[in-house]
Amino acid sequence: MTQLALVIDLNVCVGCHACVTSCKQWNTSGQAGPMFDDNPYGKDPTGTFFNRVQTFEVGEFPCTETVHFPKSCLHCEDAPCVPVCPTGASYKRKEDGIVLVDYDKCIGCKYCSWACPYGARELDENQKVMKKCTLCVDRIYDQSIPEDRRKPACVISCPTGARLFGDVHDPDSEVSIAIRENGGYQLMPEWGTKPANHYLPRRKTKMHIHEDELTRADNPLRKEDIRHETSKDTTLDDWLM
């Protein structure tokens, strides 16, 4: 079984929104598109997006930390949005675990979006069908794209490399190793949705310096510096000089 997913490293993300815009660009011109905008140049521009980057502040001034938090469909392994769909338009692919919406079947009843605790689905206000992240399903299998670029648009565009893509069911994949070794976690685990996407936590690189290491008891330099007293008596050297 394959379960494709994203692993997002919150320690690396700088909140630049490159993934948001590249996602919109790829998908509005791809199979999932168009993704309409209303009022794009007006007062309250709004439109359909599959991916958003949000910002949170952790702690209290002055001990605060900024967390940039990209959010898109998590392709849950036990996706609650799928069984509620009355038409069968929402489905989870057996072969790679991607959750998709068939835009030709969807009646826009919004029930699936109520059943997603993460708010990952958006109704397209012009097409009136439900839309969501497709993990760039029209890109990752495209044989006409060079193999190393067959990844979701957001992964390719991320300038800091905060987004990894791969099969979380393969224990040796890059994503599984990252989850395992860097403390990857899931969002809202309390609902049992088993999101396939994982997040890597903020990590602090800290060095512990022991006092011993500042004043080294066994400093070799100091050891060599032990000078023996010289004799006041006349020595052979004096005589020779």
Added chain:
Amino acid sequence: MHPAFSVIFLTTLIGVGQGLFLALFSAQAYGMAKLLPAQSNDFFAGGALIALLFLLGGLFAAIFHLGKPSYFITRAWRGMSQWRTSWLSRELIAMPIMIGLTFLYMVVYYFGLDADLYGWGVEGQLPLTVGIATAVAAIALFVCTGMIYAAIKFIQEWACALTPVNYFLLGTASGFTLATAYAAAYGDGLVQFFGNWAIVLTLAGLITRAASLFRNSRIKRKSSIQTAIGVRHTKVQQKSMGMMGGSYNTREYFHGKSELFLKSVKWIFLVLTFALPLILLWAGLAGNDGGLFLLAFVFQYIGLLFERWFFFAQANHPQNLYYQVVG
């Protein structure tokens, strides 16, 4: 959640239709058992017509809940395909069955059709059979409607057995109130029976609705901003939701009204749905005044519109945790 008027009208209108039908059916069954005076065929045919109009009104409102009304013709039939997993799909099956059977019931009575189906040698076996099937459909439809909401476990205000119970009791209460008004005008000795049941159902609805209000006022949220983004710290606040002009996420899941507005709607619906109709029903029964029953129904129905608005507005979706601050 954002209350959609299509769903408010859909659920309240079909509730009246189903409740009214159940009232008619109870009169029919009691009449056959000679516990109540038998009614004319026209009484049942007329009552079924009113119930049918309410059901069709609900269906009409439902069309506007679809993405586009045209989907009703081109795509809605697919909505019946996922009945194994989806309560909405089950409702989409139960609703046409309910409408079709109510229509059949009306036709049977209008033309006075009957047959000695079971060899009992008494009249009314065919209408009774159709009536039983329709009553089952009406109850099934109540269950489906309620479960659509109760089945979403993370909308904690809805995920409770009280939700389908409320749909059933509030629907039947309004249906029996309307049946009382109808019987006062066209029935024969049914007013006390319907009126008393309307009072009992309204009281029962008041108890269960109050119970759900009480429960919802002390819900312990399972999700928090900490579980939403997975950061363990007591102080986490949003600084930006990633967009400034709003999105589906800010439109669909928030009612956008003040706490005071919400509170007033609650009191309005408690008075209109329960208090006023109970007084009017009681006064109508005591003074034998048919007009009061109709008034009771009108107030109760308007109250139910407020009640349904509140039902949606009060529901707090966990996705709202991600949409606290614009930027």
